[in-house]
Amino acid sequence: MASPVDNLHPEIRGIKGDGQQAEDKNQHVEKEGGLSGGERDMAPVTGNSIHRSGSRPLLDLSKAAIQGNFEERDPTILLPNQSDDISHLALDIGGSLIKLVYFSRHEDQSVDDKRKRSMRQRLGFSNGNRRSYPVLGGRLHFVKFETCKINECLDFIHSKQLHRGASNNLPRWHSDGPTNENAIIKATGGGAYKFADLFKERLGVSLDKEDEMDCLVAGANFLLKAIRHEAFTHMEGKKEFVQLDHNELFPYLLVNIGSGVSMIKVDGDGKFQRVSGTNVGGGTYWGLGRLLTKCNSFDELLELTQKGDNSTIDMLVGDIYGGMDYSKIGLSASTIASSFGKTISESKELEDYRPEDISLSLLRMISYNIGQISYLNALRFGLKRIFFGGFFIRGHAYTMDTISFAVHFWSKGEAQAMFLRHEGFLGALGAFMSYEKHGLDYLLAHQLVERFPMGAPYTGGRVHGPPLGDLNEKISWMEKFVQKGTEITAPVPMAPPGTTGLGGFEVPLSKGGTLRSDASALNVGVLHLIPNLEVFPLLADPKIYEPNTIDLSDHRELEYWFTVLSDHLPDLVDKAVASEGGTDDAKRRGDAFARAFSAHLRRLMEEPTAYGKLGLANLLELREECLREFQFFDAYRSIKQRENEASLGVLPDLLLELDSMNEEARLLTLIEGVLAANIFDWGSRACVDLYHKGTIIEIYKMSRNKMQRPWRVDDFDAFRERMLGSGDKKPIPHKRALLFVDNSGADVVLGMLPLARELLRRGTEVVLIGNSLPAINDVTAMELPDIVVEAAKHCDILRRAAEAGGLIVDAMVNTADGSKERSSSVPLMVVENGCGSPCIDLRQVSSELAAAAKDADLVILEGMGRALHTNLNAQFKCDALKLAMVKNQRLAEKLFNGKIYDCVCKYEPSH
Numbered sequence: 058m059a060s061p062v063d064n065l066h067p068e069i070r071g072i073k074g075d076g077q078q079a080e081d082k083n084q085h086v087e088k089e090g091g092l093s094g095g096e097r098d099m100a101p102v103t104g105n106s107i108h109r110s111g112s113r114p115l116l117d118l119s120k121a122a123i124q125g126n127f128e129e130r131d132p133t134i135l136l137p138n139q140s141d142d143i144s145h146l147a148l149d150i151g152g153s154l155i156k157l158v159y160f161s162r163h164e165d166q167s168v169d170d171k172r173k174r175s176m177r178q179r180l181g182f183s184n185g186n187r188r189s190y191p192v193l194g195g196r197l198h199f200v201k202f203e204t205c206k207i208n209e210c211l212d213f214i215h216s217k218q219l220h221r222g223a224s225n226n227l228p229r230w231h232s233d234g235p236t237n238e239n240a241i242i243k244a245t246g247g248g249a250y251k252f253a254d255l256f257k258e259r260l261g262v263s264l265d266k267e268d269e270m271d272c273l274v275a276g277a278n279f280l281l282k283a284i285r286h287e288a289f290t291h292m293e294g295k296k297e298f299v300q301l302d303h304n305e306l307f308p309y310l311l312v313n314i315g316s317g318v319s320m321i322k323v324d325g326d327g328k329f330q331r332v333s334g335t336n337v338g339g340g341t342y343w344g345l346g347r348l349l350t351k352c353n354s355f356d357e358l359l360e361l362t363q364k365g366d367n368s369t370i371d372m373l374v375g376d377i378y379g380g381m382d383y384s385k386i387g388l389s390a391s392t393i394a395s396s397f398g399k400t401i402s403e404s405k406e407l408e409d410y411r412p413e414d415i416s417l418s419l420l421r422m423i424s425y426n427i428g429q430i431s432y433l434n435a436l437r438f439g440l441k442r443i444f445f446g447g448f449f450i451r452g453h454a455y456t457m458d459t460i461s462f463a464v465h466f467w468s469k470g471e472a473q474a475m476f477l478r479h480e481g482f483l484g485a486l487g488a489f490m491s492y493e494k495h496g497l498d499y500l501l502a503h504q505l506v507e508r509f510p511m512g513a514p515y516t517g518g519r520v521h522g523p524p525l526g527d528l529n530e531k532i533s534w535m536e537k538f539v540q541k542g543t544e545i546t547a548p549v550p551m552a553p554p555g556t557t558g559l560g561g562f563e564v565p566l567s568k569g570g571t572l573r574s575d576a577s578a579l580n581v582g583v584l585h586l587i588p589n590l591e592v593f594p595l596l597a598d599p600k601i602y603e604p605n606t607i608d609l610s611d612h613r614e615l616e617y618w619f620t621v622l623s624d625h626l627p628d629l630v631d632k633a634v635a636s637e638g639g640t641d642d643a644k645r646r647g648d649a650f651a652r653a654f655s656a657h658l659r660r661l662m663e664e665p666t667a668y669g670k671l672g673l674a675n676l677l678e679l680r681e682e683c684l685r686e687f688q689f690f691d692a693y694r695s696i697k698q699r700e701n702e703a704s705l706g707v708l709p710d711l712l713l714e715l716d717s718m719n720e721e722a723r724l725l726t727l728i729e730g731v732l733a734a735n736i737f738d739w740g741s742r743a744c745v746d747l748y749h750k751g752t753i754i755e756i757y758k759m760s761r762n763k764m765q766r767p768w769r770v771d772d773f774d775a776f777r778e779r780m781l782g783s784g785d786k787k788p789i790p791h792k793r794a795l796l797f798v799d800n801s802g803a804d805v806v807l808g809m810l811p812l813a814r815e816l817l818r819r820g821t822e823v824v825l826i827g828n829s830l831p832a833i834n835d836v837t838a839m840e841l842p843d844i845v846v847e848a849a850k851h852c853d854i855l856r857r858a859a860e861a862g863g864l865i866v867d868a869m870v871n872t873a874d875g876s877k878e879r880s881s882s883v884p885l886m887v888v889e890n891g892c893g894s895p896c897i898d899l900r901q902v903s904s905e906l907a908a909a910a911k912d913a914d915l916v917i918l919e920g921m922g923r924a925l926h927t928n929l930n931a932q933f934k935c936d937a938l939k940l941a942m943v944k945n946q947r948l949a950e951k952l953f954n955g956k957i958y959d960c961v962c963k964y965e966p967s968h
């Protein structure tokens with residue numbers, strides 16, 4: 058059917074052009090016999106192309122209007138009659154688990170204030186580089202239920218109203234109206250057929266069945282392209298995330314291990330071929346295992362392996378060679394020569410063998426076999442990368458190690474076995490992707506942020522009851538556990554590292570009682586889709602950029618930071634509760650926050666890679682996110698206000714003092730001032746102890762008096778030369794400087810603002826970059842304009858620049874043609890950075906900041922979080938100055954062989 062949407066540019070339509078669709082037709086060829094993988098894989102696949110079902114919702118373009126400036130290149134088009142209805146629920150209903158992927162609309166809470174509007178005009182962008190349509194901000198949730206508890210799943214869908222208005226054009230997020238008669242939910246897996254009537258009966262929705270193989274591939278492609286720490290290797294108990302180059306992703310082999318196994322050669326989006334399979338898969342393990350061990354569930358069987366010793370069952374190379382390796386062909390004594398082979402030479406009965414050993418032998422036999430066949434197929438097509446997914450794997454260390462060993466051994470290290478964090482959700486995600494209007498396929502890694510809320514029952518995808526909906530439920534859940542004296546362990550699994558031993562075939566080293574998990578749990582969080590995040594354009598090479606300086610894969614380092622953060626917790630809770638008026642409700646939330654954050658810490662201590670690659674920045678951000686989850690939005694608000702006021706009180710004297718100096722002395726005093734004032738950091742234990750010893754101004758003065766060069770890292774001379782030149786040579790001032798400011802109070806008022814003033818005085822435009830959300834006592838972009846306005850009362854340079862930058866809007870005079878009369882001064886602007894953490898990952902900054910960066914030739918990063926924990930080693934395309942006081946003894950030792958309160962002034966000119 059022709060529709061107005063067909064005339065739109067594909068980007069605006071948010072759907073693929075027809076040519077693209079034709080190209081995307083799936084090549085779906087059954088080449089080999091045998092039973093295939095996936096829970097529905099038992100039936101052979103036909104050789105025909107399979108088309109996605111064509112339920113394409115149309116855009117309602119009536120009353121469409123361009124928002125804002127008509128002359129912009131990519132203006133925002135408002136579609137007032139178009140609902141925000143990204144189709145928002147998809148299911149994969151398998152034999153044992155139901156996987157749900159659903160989207161929740163993220164209300165845009167950002168304030169469109171005067172600052173933002175004037176900044177957009179000044180920086181020449183409306184919505185950043187954000188596409189007008191189709192991607193909306195929101196969250197992608199991953200939830201699962203046991204299929205035998207399908208009623209819980211239906212209740213959950215109903216309670217969240219996820220089925221309402223599916224595939225119609227009604228706004229669904231707040232809908233209280235009746236369920237749409239024609240509502241359709243995309244679903245894959247055998248249960249999409251089996252339970253279709255139940256869904257119709259209970260929820261009034263039809264299930265639109267999507268091909269399982271299509272879904273697996275679409276899900277895998279999306280994850281591999283869009284999620285940074287999705288794929289990992291697992292060898293000898295060690296998990297390592299793999300950075301994939303999107304341009305070199307294809308072709309790869311996708312091995313889906315369900316009841317049977319499918320091997321799919323993936324050549325692109327929607328381009329794949331099922332090249333092989335094996336009937337020896339998860340069903341075989343579970344079926345044989347059940348018969349041989351009398352276990353009642355798959356997870357029980359898997360759990361047995363934890364205490365198993367396969368050498369009592371398997372014939373090892375050493376058994377044949379009298380304990381020796383067969384080194385000539387590269388086989389160690391512990392390599393399995395024949396699975397279950399030892400049992401033939403012993404006159405024992407089944408009862409004489411331990412179920413634990415049987416389960417482990419079986420698991421290794423099947424995993425090894427799959428690994429080997431996979432490699433042979435990869436070899437057939439010259440593929441180097443093999444991704445394994447499917448319900449059989451379940452993040453289980455033995456399974457992954459065994460598969461990896463087989464691939465590594467037979468390929469002599471040429472091919473790589475990789476696993477996916479969301480492996481259990483490939484099908485559901487693929488079904489979700491098959492709604493053709495969400496535009497998710499266009500999202501890139503930097504527009505996705507994964508968070509791990511403490512929605513306990515579904516954190517990590519663990520199945521134990523319906524996920525918790527609201528805050529109150531969450532708090533009650535925590536309280537319940539405390540009453541019962543049960544420790545809340547953040548709910549995800551994993552055997553401890555190093556359990557499988559060399560080559561995956563030794564007796565497990567750890568005999569830990571249980572497989573610390575329901576073995577089917579998955580380490581997945583909630584995926585926040587934030588379309589207006591961008592990679593910071595001044596990064597020298599985003600591909601090699603690594604924000605974290607400290608590597609937390611060193612366990613001692615991890616332990617240290619965990620202890621620090623745990624020690625901080627009581628004080629933080631006090632501050633948070635006080636910031637909310639100290640009410641009973643605040644205390645209850647405070648308690649719950651502490652428990653939730655401790656649970657996360659314990660979980661990560663147990664398995665540091667549980668939430669993806671872990672750096673210190675992630676831990677510090679997790680703490681802020683956890684506070685927000687329990688509705689503490691600005692724990693240090695009053696402290697920040699108090700310190701701002703006190704510092705603004707002494708600013709005039711400082712400015713007078715500075716103005717009495719010559720250029721050179723002034724520049725040094727300014728840098729000293731920034732370093733000295735960076736001591737006001739409520740995130741540092743040592744500093745907080747200091748604050749009891751004097752007033753803000755006393756501490757500031759003491760800190761300034763102690764500033765003695767050379768600093769621990771001291772590139773001041775090089776910076777001075779760039780700024781002031783040497784001899785008669787006067788350098789060209791920087792055009793625009795980006796100042797990543799840190800803390801409120803003295804830090805920004807007495808440190809960074811005077812430095813900004815100096816740059817302005819020299820004709821450099823200044824952009825102050827503050828956090829989008831509060832983090833400890835960091836100053837936010839929202840708070841900065843008021844601080845600047847107050848400071849400007851004492852300083853003409855700041856006032857004129859603030860006026861020119863639109864920060865003092867009322868002072869600007871409207872001229873006859875409606876445009877603002879600008880003062881001749883260079884502007885001072887304020888921009889938000891897109892994050893709410895004491896650190897910053899420059900791969901994900903606000904589009905506002907990315908736009909401001911375009912004309913910048915100087916970046917100044919201030920503070921431990923932004924210049925030391927992250928970005929100390931970051932390289933920029935322009936000049937960069939990193940300024941910080943090291944307020945932690947261990948960090949000072951580790952990074953600079955120094956001591957607490959050392960200062961860092963690292964200047965790196967552009968190359």
Ligand SMILES: CC(C)(COP(=O)(O)O)[C@@H](O)C(=O)NCCC(=O)O
Nearest residue numbers: 738740741742895920921922923945
């Ligand atoms: C949280 C912080 C990164 C903030 O430092 P800032 O960026 O404000 O200089 C820092 O205070 C920190 O690393 N604190 C934890 C360690 C400690 O208490 O020493």
Ligand SMILES: [Mn+2]
Nearest residue numbers: 799800835895
């Ligand atoms: Mn800070």
